[in-house]
Amino acid sequence: MFNDFKVLDEDRPVYIQVKEYLKRMMIKGTLQGNQKLPSTRELGLLLGVSRNTIIAAYAGLEEEGFVYTLQGKGSYVAAVSFSSAASVPSWQTDWSSRINGYARQAVELDRMKRGIRADKKTISFTSIAPDEQLFELDLVRRAFLDRMAIEGNVLLNYGYAKGYRPLIELLMRYMEHKGVDMQGKDMLITSGFTEGLDIVMSALGRKNGGTVLCENPSHHTAIKNFKLNGFEITGIPMEHDGINLEELKQALSERSYDCAYFIPSYHNPTGIVTSPEKRIALMKLMAEYQVPVIEDGFNEELRYSGSHALPLIATAGQGNGVIYIGSFSKVLFPGLRVGWVLADKELISYLESIKRARNIHTSTLDQSVLFQYLHNGHLEKYLKKARSEYKRKYEWTKQCCEKYVPFARLSGDGGLHLFLEFEAGFDTHRLLESCSSQGVIFTPGDMFFTDGGGLNTMRIGFSRVSEEDIGTGLRIIGETAFKQLRG
Template sequence: MFQDFKHVGDRPVAIQVKEYVKRLIIKGSLQSDQKLPSTREMSGLLKVSRNTVIAAYEGLEDDGFAYAIPGKGSYVAAMAGHVAADQGGAEGSFTWQIDWKARMNDYAVSAVELDRMKQGIRAPKGTISFTSIAPDEQLFDLGDVRRAFLDRMAIEGQMLLNYGYAKGYKPLIDYLMRYMENKGVDLSGKDMLITSGFTEGFDMVLSALRPSARRGAAICENPTHHTAIKNLKLQGFELTGIPMERDGIDVEQLEAVLQKQPTRFDLAYLTPSYHNPTGIVMSPAKRSAVMSLMTRYQIPVIEDGFNEELRYSGAHVAPLIATAGQGNGVIYIGSHSKVLFPGLRVGWVLGDRALIDHLESIKRARTIHTSTIDQSILYQYLLNGNFDKYVKKARMEYKRKYELTKASCETYLPETQLSGDGGLHLFLTFPSGVNTHRLLEACKEQGVIFTPGDRFFIQEGEGLNTLRLGFSRVTDEHIEQGIRIIGEQLTKFL
């Protein structure tokens, strides 16, 4: 016994010793009231200092796993509720096996079936990967983030480590409300809820708007964000997709669908700026036309404020919620995750005050509140004026990569139709005979992977000749090399 202790990493050795002995007690290797080796003896057995063992024994006492008898040493405490692992089926053991798969409900089963990450593309180290559209962490200004954390802790200290509010950290809410007002949004009658990223906010809105007596019905662009498709389906919504044109959703088809079924739809999900996956920015004319239709048919709109800051050229285009004026029919879900620090997991929902009131209660019931530390760091970072400086730098770098990726596609994939007005990716449409899953397999053998585009379409079998090419985390050399390899493999299919 005590021969298998291994000191690992930079963790305090006393804690490692304490946890090692604790595991022996829980497994039954050390019995109740058994005397532990003396501190001098244990230090020799484990090859650690005696002071380390003394601290570990004190920790065991604090945790209720040991007790000391003055002048005699330390002993194993009797434990309630622990059954030794080697007792097997002995009387008093509660070991039994449950078939958890058989107990999963439809929601859990569907979540696995729709989980693209579990079905994701696996590739060896060194592969050129165009699958990510996350920001490049090399651009993160760590010094400014550290300063924001220290500044906020100096102001509020221990308060930030306690429970926060379900609605969110008020200084951040106030800042983001002004931020949205600067985008042209009329804040009359509106309020905001802070969430743990876009996805949580979207899921909460869907759960609040899902009809109780029947399946819901939603209208969206086709293709669209696969995470949105997953969550809409998990919440029981039937999806109707409207094709995309070069300047956004096909308004004529949208109107035709609404005229045919004027009372069917419970909501619309739209990404007007730097649409995922096509990268298209909806034109001002189409924004007005879409809002006119949504108003006429009284369909609430969930607007995904995806990548709005990554505009590389052209004038600012107001979000749909800004075109709604004092109207309350648009729910805007925002996040800086694709631009700034996705690890902070902070997003927001801006909408009618009555809606936010209900969402606040849903939030409190589910997760109590979004991390106050995360919210406060983001707030101080924004307050310090770092965001504009960072976005300017990020915009320049991503624009350069965008232009390099676009030029490489035009050189090596001349038969391909490109879309993407900004953001962190391009969407490629090949001639109809090309299957991008088969193309992916061929490219994977050559050390290149990408995201097949069919996962962004509503119906199975759609978009088999499309792919999304994320360039944000790929080096210049690999961008050109990877696209050249895709082009070489494509010629074999054509």
């Protein structure tokens, strides 16, 4: 006994490691209830640590009730030892039979769980996360230290469900500068865009049987979210400058919808920016049919070219029919889970109560670091750098697509990804299989389609791929696709 102790971690206090070592012996039953423990000096010698370390370990165990001391006699293992647990029969629950349809569907729709695992050498076009090389760690560190110095205690205790007030005020101003009429509007901070959308969908009534109108293809996480919240989806095809208005009109005339969901800037997955004219036309239709609009602003900040196009919520003026969901996850730091829902005041009040019921509030640390970073004026400079970096990569990826995959139709006006459409009947899953064995992976496009289509499409996320790898990867994709097309 006591001959197998090792200091496992140089960074952690040794007395804690001794404590844990002794606890493990109690759990296993090697040390039994009411058994006398060696004296502190003795055990110190046996374990090769100082006597003070053993004293601290025994004191800790006593405080937690694992050990008791008899004056002048020494330390003993507490009587209520772990072995008492043996008297409870350990029964097995068949969880798969206790799980409901929602949980089952969440697993079925969970693409990440069945994604291809990439090793470090794989050229992966699957991500549209920002390039972490661009992160300004020093400025984040500074923002954290600044805020901690101002109100560290406050940041670490409970906050408000609606969000961290300075951040809300800053983001309200920020949205106002995008042209939004803030009269009658309010904001809820969420743990990223996804939570914002999930909370909105969980709150919406289903007067029309639970129906949502969106672009086809569309953001797969949104599609998953609609399904998990019990909504049926009607997808309207995309054109080079946004949704097909004729088809949209047709769909609107055929039935009623509970809401519509649009991604006007660098649409996921097609990369299309809806033109200013189409935004106005789209919103006129929504006003005519009184369909509330959920606007996904996820890529809004990355816009680097062309004239300014207003967010849909800005075109609505004093109307309260648009719910804008924003996030800096594709620009700044996705690890900080912060998004925002800007909408009608009354609606936000409902959403706030749902947020509170679900997880009380979003991390105050995340919110305050983001606030301070923005407040210090770093976003502007960062965006300049990020936009020019991503623009360069976008141009290069586009060139490579045109060179190596000229037989696929290309779309995408910028942002972090491009979209390829092959001739009908082409199978990008088969292409992926073959490319993957050559060390190149991408996202087959069918997961973005609302109607089971898009088997001949794929998304190319370039943000985290080096220029050299972009060239190599697209060459392999092009050559492999060419063979497949001929075969």
